[in-house]
Amino acid sequence: MQAIDTSIIISTYNSPVWLEKVLYGYNNQTYRRFEIVIADDGSKPETGQLIERLRKEVFFPIEHVWHEDNGFQKSQILNKAIIACNTSYIIMSDGDCIPRKDFVEQHVKYREEGYFLSGGYFMLPRTISERITKEDIYTEKCFDVSWLKQHGLKSSFKNNKLNSGNLKAGILNAITPTNASWNGHNASGWKEDIIAVNGFDERMQYGGQDRELGERLVNYGLKSKQIRYNAVVIHLDHPRGYKNQESIDKNRAIRKATREEQKKWTPYGIVKKEASV
Numbered sequence: 257m258q259a260i261d262t263s264i265i266i267s268t269y270n271s272p273v274w275l276e277k278v279l280y281g282y283n284n285q286t287y288r289r290f291e292i293v294i295a296d297d298g299s300k301p302e303t304g305q306l307i308e309r310l311r312k313e314v315f316f317p318i319e320h321v322w323h324e325d326n327g328f329q330k331s332q333i334l335n336k337a338i339i340a341c342n343t344s345y346i347i348m349s350d351g352d353c354i355p356r357k358d359f360v361e362q363h364v365k366y367r368e369e370g371y372f373l374s375g376g377y378f379m380l381p382r383t384i385s386e387r388i389t390k391e392d393i394y395t396e397k398c399f400d401v402s403w404l405k406q407h408g409l410k411s412s413f414k415n416n417k418l419n420s421g422n423l424k425a426g427i428l429n430a431i432t433p434t435n436a437s438w439n440g441h442n443a444s445g446w447k448e449d450i451i452a453v454n455g456f457d458e459r460m461q462y463g464g465q466d467r468e469l470g471e472r473l474v475n476y477g478l479k480s481k482q483i484r485y486n487a488v489v490i491h492l493d494h495p496r497g498y499k500n501q502e503s504i505d506k507n508r509a510i511r512k513a514t515r516e517e518q519k520k521w522t523p524y525g526i527v528k529k530e531a532s533v
Contacts, residue, residue: 261364276310374470
């Protein structure tokens with residue numbers, strides 16, 4: 257087996273049924289030189305039990321990084337997961353996003369010094385999310401627009417995300433009005449760059465902490481590449497009990513300061529000390 261050269265951080269919290277489907281998606285990848293680092297924001301034992309079972313089934317190594325449940329502390333656990341990564345390149349996604357079989361291959365293909373990559377997601381309704389099986393993932397049925405329509409998916413321009421070839425994907429990436437931001441569900445960059453800006457700002461809870469990291473990376477001098485139509489994940493639907501306006505407002509204020517003051521480094525990240533940049 258070739259040495260791994262890519263780390264994939266998957267965030268999760270008490271969603272072992274969704275996480276199992278996601279890990280089957282990674283077991284179906286065309287590019288296989290990667291490790292998975294689970295950033296677990298305090299899940300109950302069921303998640304650990306699932307990981308122990310799947311370690312015997314999947315081809316890739318899994319590192320389970322966990323801390324005690326203290327509310328929504330995704331930024332904290334992601335910083336711990338960044339430190340745990342054993343390679344120079346990090347892809348980040350979530351435990352409710354099943355990757356298409358070429359997902360890792362696309363991130364590796366387009367990675368480049370001086371850049372981070374910005375992908376997107378395709379949101380599925382709850383009914384389809386629940387019915388997807390291990391077989392549907394391994395056969396790629398869950399990425400087939402006709403199969404999804406048979407099970408209730410409505411027609412939409414967004415369906416192009418699922419079936420664009422390289423040429424069409426390149427055109428759609430070029431014309432999309434969506435900003436090539438750092439998206440927690442689908443983004444990647446060099447570990448040394450993420451460390452250089454001190455990772456995620458741990459003051460930030462739900463709402464934009466991923467975008468704020470990307471804004472500091474840009475202030476640091478990186479450019480971003482749009483690959484939302486190349487690197488595809490399907491997003492499984494679920495309730496978001498941790499979403500609240502107070503957190504969103506606080507995060508907006510932090511992001512505003514990052515942009516206006518051109519901040520490259522946060523003193524509330526991996527290393528806790530006064531900002532020097």
